[in-house]
Amino acid sequence: MKCHEIAESSDEFLDDKLQAMQRQKIQQHLASCTVCSATLAEHNEYRKQLSQFSVPEPAAGYYALLLRQARVNGEQQKQRHVARRYRLQGFAAAAVLACGILAAFNLGQSGLPSDASAEQFAQQTELVSEEITVLINVPADMLGARLALEFPEELIPHGIEHGQQLAWQLDLKKGANAITLPVLTSGSFAHGKKMLVSAQIEYNNKSKLFQLPVEFFSPHKARYDLVPRHRAHATYFI
Amino acid sequence: MNNIISLFSRANKTQPFEHLVAPHVSGLYKQAYQYMGNASDADDLLQDVLLELFNKQEQMSQADNLPAWLNRCLFHRFVDRCRSRKRAPECDNIDDINVSDDRRNMEPEQYCLNRQIIAGLQNLNPIQRAVVSLHDIGGFSLPELADIVDMPLGTLKSHLHRARKQLKKNLQLQPFDGQARQSV
Ligand SMILES: [Zn+2]
Numbered sequence: 210m211k212c213h214e215i216a217e218s219s220d221e222f223l224d225d226k227l228q229a230m231q232r233q234k235i236q237q238h239l240a241s242c243t244v245c246s247a248t249l250a251e252h253n254e255y256r257k258q259l260s261q262f263s264v265p266e267p268a269a270g271y272y273a274l275l276l277r278q279a280r281v282n283g284e285q286q287k288q289r290h291v292a293r294r295y296r297l298q299g300f301a302a303a304a305v306l307a308c309g310i311l312a313a314f315n316l317g318q319s320g321l322p323s324d325a326s327a328e329q330f331a332q333q334t335e336l337v338s339e340e341i342t343v344l345i346n347v348p349a350d351m352l353g354a355r356l357a358l359e360f361p362e363e364l365i366p367h368g369i370e371h372g373q374q375l376a377w378q379l380d381l382k383k384g385a386n387a388i389t390l391p392v393l394t395s396g397s398f399a400h401g402k403k404m405l406v407s408a409q410i411e412y413n414n415k416s417k418l419f420q421l422p423v424e425f426f427s428p429h430k431a432r433y434d435l436v437p438r439h440r441a442h443a444t445y446f447i
Numbered sequence: 448m449n450n451i452i453s454l455f456s457r458a459n460k461t462q463p464f465e466h467l468v469a470p471h472v473s474g475l476y477k478q479a480y481q482y483m484g485n486a487s488d489a490d491d492l493l494q495d496v497l498l499e500l501f502n503k504q505e506q507m508s509q510a511d512n513l514p515a516w517l518n519r520c521l522f523h524r525f526v527d528r529c530r531s532r533k534r535a536p537e538c539d540n541i542d543d544i545n546v547s548d549d550r551r552n553m554e555p556e557q558y559c560l561n562r563q564i565i566a567g568l569q570n571l572n573p574i575q576r577a578v579v580s581l582h583d584i585g586g587f588s589l590p591e592l593a594d595i596v597d598m599p600l601g602t603l604k605s606h607l608h609r610a611r612k613q614l615k616k617n618l619q620l621q622p623f624d625g626q627a628r629q630s631v
Contacts, residue, residue, distance in 0.1 A: 255615050259583050262564045263557070264477040267486065272472045275490075275497060276465045283464075283501030 210238045215245045219252050270344055273387040344387050351381040351412045356388075359407040366390060381410075464501055467508060471517050472497075474585070478518060481580040482525045484569045496524050515591045522577055522595055529573040567617035575610035582607060 215238055221227050222235055239246045345356075357376035360366055366375055379388075408419045475496065479489040499520060500507060510516035568576050577596060581587045589607075593600050 251615065251620050255611070255618065255620050256583070258560065258618060258620070259564065261557070261560055262584060263561065264480040265486065265561070267476065267490075272469070272476070273465075275476075275493065276468055276472060279494065279497035279501050280464045282498050286498075286502075 210234050212238075212242065212245050215239070215242075216248065219249055222249070223253055223256065269346055269384045270387060274344075277387065345381060345408075345410070347381045347383060347386065350383050351410075353378050354381050354410055354412040356381075357407075357409040357411075358390075359409075361404045361406065363404055364406075381412075464504060467504065467513075468497070468500060468517070471514055474514060475517055475521055478521055478580065478585060479525070481565075481568055481584060482521075482573075482576060484565050492521070492524060492528060495528075496521050499524065512591065512594075515587065515595055518581065518585075518587070519595045519597075522581075525577065526573055563618060567614050570617050571610055571613055574606055575613065578603065578606045579610035579614055583611070 215222075215235055218227065218231070218235065222232065225232075227235070239249065355376060355378050357374060358366075359374045375390075406421045408421055410417050410419075472493075476489060476493055479492045479496075480486065483489045483492055500517070503520070507513070507516065568580060571579065574596070578592065581595060582589070582592055587595065589600060589603060593603050596603065598606070
């Protein structure tokens, strides 16, 4: 067996994927060729180092947001091509509403004071459909938790005719849970306006209340930062 | 109540696009990171690719080997980006890359090894970087790789051979006598 043949089969040799006969030939060669045995040892070390390599994990919830953002961007690109005439005047297109929940979630603490700004929502004849994403980060699985969301008057949960409150049971998985809901909103309301969504989570007879500022971002420029793991701020996207 | 139920069955229904890509997005991110050498550029590249994928959902749903198909898109985006970057000033200096977050979340030993490998990969040309990281880190087979990078197997093998040689050099995996090496 020649030296270059050893080099060519070194992966299969190290992976133990060769037939017994072939393997034996290589072993014989290695026993008598210091160059090949040194090269093989080096290759083995190389493989070992690469196998220990790992890309740093991005922040929790990152992938879900990335995918959703791609979809929202893609859908909006399509809409621009197909249905320009449906665009409402005065409404900056591509607004998506998003809000986040604190990265730390400690059950048992009492809720924050509720002070939703209840500015009058001028009755508009035209409403646009948007999506709101609530990001909930929990330290452990919470199966069958109850989540109640209360929307400001400017946002009407899609499909609900009366009231601004929604409550339902769901399974929250450890880490980030992104919940996307369709909402209707007036086509003319200002982007800079401050709005709050209240979220209450109940689990194991404990409950916690969050006030979530609603942030706007334009998907075409959207660059949400990676969620810092140790920062206790609610806003994930800008 | 019915309204609420219908609302949430709709809201919780996974979108087809997300459903299709979600199982592979972490792998794509990791690959993008190996290409770009840092999280922020990986994120940028991946955003581009995901938008492209959104417009190729039909093709995507017909792919026999979805991870390879997705990596093919990622690879071509990466190569395009390298070409357009050639005209722009290089910012590939590994020391400029902000990795403070990585450092915080990793054992020092793991962190050092990662940095060495990332630096080693960054010193390869884009094709070599792609070939070696897809094969030796990502675990793609040579036939899959030939499909991803659109190359005949023979060409691919010689790229892989050269890339490994260079990467081993970059990783200073040379515990042996240089003269013995030359006599091979
Ligand atoms: Zn030999």
